[in-house]
Amino acid sequence: MTEQEKRLNLSEMLETHRRDRERLVWEGTFREYFELVTANPRLASLSHARICDMILAGGVEKIEGSKDELARYHFFSEELFGIEEPIAKIVEYFKSAAQRLEVRKRILLLMGPVGGGKSTIVTMLKRGLEQWTRTTEGAVYGIKGCPMHEEPLHLIPVELRGEIAKHYGIYIEGELCPQCHYNLENVYHGKHEDMLVQRIVFSEKDRIGIGTFAPSDPKSQDITELTGSIDLSTIGEIGVESDPRAYRFDGELNIANRGIMEFIEILKSDEKFLYSLLTLSQEQSIKTGRFAMIYADEVIMSHTNENEYSAFVGNRKSEALQDRIIMIKVPYNLRVSQEERIYDKLLKQSEALRNIHIAPNTLKVAAMFAVMTRLEEPKKANVDIVKKMKLYDGEDVEGFKSKDVRELKDEVVREGMDGISPRYVINRLSNALVKDNITCINPLDALKAIKDGFDQHTGISAEEKERYLNMIHLARSEYVSIAKTEVQRAFVYSFEEMAKNMCNAYLDNVEAYCNKEKLKDPITEEEIEPDERLMRSIEEQINISENAKNTFRQEILIRISSYSRKGRAFEYNSHERLKEAIEKKIFADLKDVVKITTSAKTPDADQLRRINEVIDRLVKDHGYCPVCANELLSYVGTLLSR
Ligand SMILES: Nc1ncnc2c1ncn2[C@@H]1O[C@H](COP(=O)(O)OP(=O)(O)OP(=O)(O)O)[C@@H](O)[C@H]1O
Ligand SMILES: [Mg+2]
Numbered sequence: 001m002t003e004q005e006k007r008l009n010l011s012e013m014l015e016t017h018r019r020d021r022e023r024l025v026w027e028g029t030f031r032e033y034f035e036l037v038t039a040n041p042r043l044a045s046l047s048h049a050r051i052c053d054m055i056l057a058g059g060v061e062k063i064e065g066s067k068d069e070l071a072r073y074h075f076f077s078e079e080l081f082g083i084e085e086p087i088a089k090i091v092e093y094f095k096s097a098a099q100r101l102e103v104r105k106r107i108l109l110l111m112g113p114v115g116g117g118k119s120t121i122v123t124m125l126k127r128g129l130e131q132w133t134r135t136t137e138g139a140v141y142g143i144k145g146c147p148m149h150e151e152p153l154h155l156i157p158v159e160l161r162g163e164i165a166k167h168y169g170i171y172i173e174g175e176l177c178p179q180c181h182y183n184l185e186n187v188y189h190g191k192h193e194d195m196l197v198q199r200i201v202f203s204e205k206d207r208i209g210i211g212t213f214a215p216s217d218p219k220s221q222d223i224t225e226l227t228g229s230i231d232l233s234t235i236g237e238i239g240v241e242s243d244p245r246a247y248r249f250d251g252e253l254n255i256a257n258r259g260i261m262e263f264i265e266i267l268k269s270d271e272k273f274l275y276s277l278l279t280l281s282q283e284q285s286i287k288t289g290r291f292a293m294i295y296a297d298e299v300i301m302s303h304t305n306e307n308e309y310s311a312f313v314g315n316r317k318s319e320a321l322q323d324r325i326i327m328i329k330v331p332y333n334l335r336v337s338q339e340e341r342i343y344d345k346l347l348k349q350s351e352a353l354r355n356i357h358i359a360p361n362t363l364k365v366a367a368m369f370a371v372m373t374r375l376e377e378p379k380k381a382n383v384d385i386v387k388k389m390k391l392y393d394g395e396d397v398e399g400f401k402s403k404d405v406r407e408l409k410d411e412v413v414r415e416g417m418d419g420i421s422p423r424y425v426i427n428r429l430s431n432a433l434v435k436d437n438i439t440c441i442n443p444l445d446a447l448k449a450i451k452d453g454f455d456q457h458t459g460i461s462a463e464e465k466e467r468y469l470n471m472i473h474l475a476r477s478e479y480v481s482i483a484k485t486e487v488q489r490a491f492v493y494s495f496e497e498m499a500k501n502m503c504n505a506y507l508d509n510v511e512a513y514c515n516k517e518k519l520k521d522p523i524t525e526e527e528i529e530p531d532e533r534l535m536r537s538i539e540e541q542i543n544i545s546e547n548a549k550n551t552f553r554q555e556i557l558i559r560i561s562s563y564s565r566k567g568r569a570f571e572y573n574s575h576e577r578l579k580e581a582i583e584k585k586i587f588a589d590l591k592d593v594v595k596i597t598t599s600a601k602t603p604d605a606d607q608l609r610r611i612n613e614v615i616d617r618l619v620k621d622h623g624y625c626p627v628c629a630n631e632l633l634s635y636v637g638t639l640l641s642r
């Protein structure tokens with residue numbers, strides 16, 4: 001691209017940007033706005049309904065196989081993984097609140113462990129609203145010059161509202177703020193319909209529709225931060241504090257009107273702030289200085305952790321507030337595959353890590369560890385924590401059905417409320433990576449980095465550390481079998497091909513055996529008996545006894561016919577246990593070659609050629625770089641030579 005073109009593009013971009021902004025400009029009288037709102041009553045939505053519309057506009061799908069129709073809301077699902085349940089509860093809250101049920105008068109409090117996504121949920125709603133109010137469906141209008149950009153319909157006197165509701169189905173709630181009231185009388189001389197209205201676009205930066213309050217030192221923090229303050233530049237001239245011209249209605253609660261107010265760590269803040277919130281949520285009004293209550297319509301969201309919440313619930317003094325809160329638990333994700341997605345997302349956001357190779361299975365193994373730390377020890381006798389972890393992630397575990405997963409989920413008390421956070425894992429990986437000259441990190445490096453952090457991390461007790469070390473160990477054992485499989489796979493020229501052929505041979509024989517038929521030798525065309533040795537050599541890999549073989553073979557045939565009824569091709573991996581048997585059989589056949597080759601101290605020419613082939617294949621087809629491919633091979637070599 002030439003310099004000239006670059007400059008042209010910039011102007012073009014700026015032009016588009018300007019046009020976009022112009023598109024959002026609308027100004028007119030209240031009379032004109034009234035035309036708009038009667039044609040499209042959604043313009044007058046209250047805050048909860050606005051957020052609800054925004055979330056639903058993103059679309060929703062039912063999660064396959066979930067028990068009680070668990071939904072996945074696309075608004076959240078690009079950013080947040082594995083916490084569909086709490087998110088669905090949050091959306092339910094907005095749905096009820098959108099219908100103006102009592103719940104909208106409560107503060108929505110997210111409670112969960114550190115780094116579990118609470119702030120992310122609130123931030124997504126805030127950023128989402130900024131975007132949503134720029135769209136046609138999400139357009140919002142406010143009285144021009146109102147510090148709270150209030151709903152223009154407040155201009156309609158209370159006595160006339162019944163009529164409007166009957167006629168247009170538009171519900172109006174709230175009174176003019178003191179400043180608009182003053183302007184109506186003194187600037188517009190009481191002519192409601194002339195008052196100016198404009199389209200507004202929410203922006204946290206510009207303090208429109210989105211507010212945030214973070215508790216700091218209660219001594220220096222003042223309630224005016226929430227409810228506004230006397231205007232020192234005009235008070236001298238005007239003289240009385242009860243004149244709206246002498247007051248700035250620009251507290252966080254004021255400016256968040258129509259949208260959302262985030263109250264960071266609500267339970268850490270001083271009581272005086274909580275009482276402001278109490279009136280706001282309960283009566284939808286803000287008590288400010290010498291003024292009558294000022295109406296405000298906003299969603300109040302906050303977050304806290306379990307300890308703080310328990311202390312709060314245990315405190316009698318806080319009962320009034322407890323009543324005004326809806327608490328939703330946001331536990332950690334408990335699925336390994338989703339945890340990997342979280343890491344992947346966080347790594348992509350990190351500048352320093354972007355150019356480093358992450359060896360295959362690194363995130364998976366780290367995720368296994370993290371998820372295990374969050375799980376409660378299963379009570380069922382035949383389930384251990386590793387099996388539970390796999391079952392939760394939807395893996396087939398021999399001898400278990402989806403009913404067992406439900407039972408496991410029913411027995412837990414507070415699962416996911418503690419353990420290792422995604423942030424911890426990513427911090428540890430970053431830590432391992434900033435060491436000089438590292439170009440690649442493998443699963444063992446990751447586990448080591450995580451483990452080395454236990455001592456530095458103040459939040460981990462001695463008891464927990466013990467438990468976590470055990471889980472590092474379990475994750476490493478899982479990796480051992482993954483690593484072996486990876487290498488064995490790469491040893492075969494075409495694993496898929498081999499598996500397919502073996503599967504076909506097995507199925508031909510099983511079919512003949514079950515139908516009491518003979519097979520035809522492909523070369524001599526001779527009739528031959530089914531090859532019992534071949535079938536058994538595969539079945540034995542997954543411990544199918546002589547007595548159980550008939551049942552197993554029948555089961556396979558049933559699966560084949562059910563596949564063919566549905567018009568699907570039966571592949572070697574269509575049946576979980578058959579797949580396992582075939583893989584194991586291939587690997588058993590290969591075992592000696594792999595062992596001798598990988599663990600040779602001084603490989604001969606032939607072994608060397610083989611090693612290079614395997615490394616090439618790992619790099620070309622399996623996502624390794626030369627560094628981690630070599631590391632994998634020598635690791636498996638030491639494992640096999642033991
Ligand atoms: N389930 C998840 N899906 C995707 N990302 C997640 C998930 N859980 C946590 N994260 C990511 O981890 C990081 C920390 O999350 P966040 O700050 O939202 O947690 P928090 O619950 O507010 O923690 P704290 O209690 O420390 O304030 C964020 O970058 C967030 O995106
Ligand atoms: Mg947070």
Ligand SMILES: [Zn+2]
Nearest residue numbers: 146150177180
């Ligand atoms: Zn106003």
Ligand SMILES: [Zn+2]
Nearest residue numbers: 357440625628
């Ligand atoms: Zn690598």
